[in-house]
Amino acid sequence: QVxxxxxxxxxxQPGGSMRLSCAASGSIFSTYVMGWYRQAPGKQRELxxxxxxxGITNYVDSVKGRFTISRDNANNTVYLQMNSLKPEDTAxxxxxxxxxxxxxxxxxxxxxVSS
Numbered sequence: 001q002v003x004x005x006x007x008x009x010x011x012x013q014p015g016g017s018m019r020l021s022c023a024a025s026g027s028i029f030s031t032y033v034m035g036w037y038r039q040a041p042g043k044q045r046e047l048x049x050x051x052x053x054x055g056i057t058n059y060v061d062s063v064k065g066r067f068t069i070s071r072d073n074a075n076n077t078v079y080l081q082m083n084s085l086k087p088e089d090t091a092x093x094x095x096x097x098x099x100x101x102x103x104x105x106x107x108x109x110x111x112x113v114s115s
Contacts (some may be wrong), residue, residue, distance in 0.1 A: 002096060004022055012113055018111060021079055
């Protein structure tokens, strides 16, 4: 069992930056594929960024060059640094941990980009 707790959401102006954190329980955090997903009102949840145990990352095209995912295996934490934020980035952001058939979600944190 893995428990994920996100933090760092809130209100930011367009063009601003924000960093999300996701703290995970469990002793095998380093083996999980960690991801950030988001869900805007009326839309399906989408993968934003993912980082494998090897450190290889993937991003959805809309955030490439603006968002950076990273992980700190010593502290069981994954981060999402978001720069040059746009109103269309507004959504609830969820942390995800995946390994084989196991799939865990955090409770989500609201990110609102608005002036």
